[in-house]
Amino acid sequence: MIKAFRTLNPINILWLAVVLVVLRIAYVIHLPQHIAIVFVEPFARLLIPVNYEDSFSSIYNVISAGVLVFIQALWLNHIINQYSLLSKPTFLPALVYITASSLFGPFLVLSPPLICNFLILWMVHMLLELYADENPMGTAFNLGMVVAVGTLIYFPFIYMFLAIWAGLVIFRPFNWREWVAAIIGFVTIFFFLAVFYFWTDRIEEFYKIWLPLGSSFPASIQIVSYYNYLVLIPVMVILLLSFIRLRQNFFRSYILMRKAFQLLGFMFVIALLSFYVKPNFDLSHFLLCLVPVSVMFAYYFLNANKWWMYETLYFLLVMSIVYFQFNKF
Incomplete structure (x- = not known):
């Protein structure tokens, strides 16, 4: 399977669709009768005067999520190949994205983090453009607005603002105007939200938006069943091998590739740790980690030398996903 996707063959788009269906069919068979839908945070719900919560049936919800994942996978693949971040054209980023997006049940339905992945892809594209951007202040401003829009959809996305500054440090010589431009872009969106709150006589509630930022990081997370997380074993093995392979080749890679992987690593850490601002722990949050992962x-699957090893690891990952979708503990 991996070997077939190591080249940029257009026929692989059809195989991606097949993989997408195979990895979601078990969830469709045991589909819940009702799946809650939330597209924006409660503080931004006033901006959408339409009752959409009960507008989607469960099957339509899963199908829509699958379509979004497929589009995101192709977009990610395009970005990686456009900037040659894997040294040669390939369909592996799209394959891995579709596979990783099927790890858990909450990953398979419409959710704010899934929608925010479009914004993460947009951010990655703009941040990579900073390397040779002739108008970095305009890009920084746009990045700030993107993070603000993502915050309206899913509040933990606010920490992606740190990725903007990380990108400016990695790709640009220091210029305080660019850093301020990102802040202005972010504030612009919330300025209009504050005006809306003022017009509706609710301005005293505006400050409550920021209260979750003061939440303490949890010392522990309550997990109902640890068996459902065994699917992460092959994920952790592949991730470890990816780090080892990347470390071996890091200084032999060209400059943009090294900088891009530094940025993606920083975005991964941000996405991994920012869940704490939501009062209820939800696995769908970790969809924000999909792009860097x-x-x-x-990168590992493309640069690994032993075909039997990477094919076996991918096979175990797929089999564990299917197994744990059919078996709930």
């Missing part, structure tokens, strides 16, 4: 996995 997919690129790292694809």
Whole structure:
């Protein structure tokens, strides 16, 4: 399977669709009768005066999520190949993205983090453009607005603002105007939200938006069943091998590739740790980790020498996903 996707063959787009269906069919068979839908945070719900919560049936919800994942996978693949971050054209980022997006049940339905992945892809594209951007202040401003829009959809996305500054440090010589431009872009969106709150006589509630930022990081997370997380074993093995392979080749890679992987690593850490601002722990949050993880996995699968090893690891990952979708503990 991996060997077939190591080249940029257009026929692989059809195989991607097949993989997408295979990895979701078990969830469709045991589909819940009702799946809650939330597209924006409660503080931004006033901006959408339409009752959409009960507008999607469960099957339509899963199908829509699958379509979004497929589009995101192709977009990610395009970005990686456009900037040659894996040294040669390949369909591996798309394959890994579709596979990783099927790890858990909450990954398979429409959710704010899934929608925010479009914004993460947009951010990655703009941040990579900073390397040779003739208008970095305009890009920084746009990045700030993107993070603000993502915050309206899913509040933990606010920490992606740190990725903007990380990108400016990695790709640009220091210029305080660019850093301020990102802040202005972010504030612009929330300025209009504050005006809306003022017009509706709710301005005293505006400050409550920021209260979750003061939450303490949890010392422990309550997990109902540890068996459902065994699917992460092959994920952790592949991730470890990806880090080892990347470390071996890091200084032999060209400059943009090294900088891009530094940025993706920083975005992965941000996405991994920012869940704490939500009062209820939800696995769907970790959809925000998919973009950097997919690129790292694809890097290993493309540069690994022993075909039997990477094919076996991918097979175990797929089999564990299917097994744990059919078996709930």
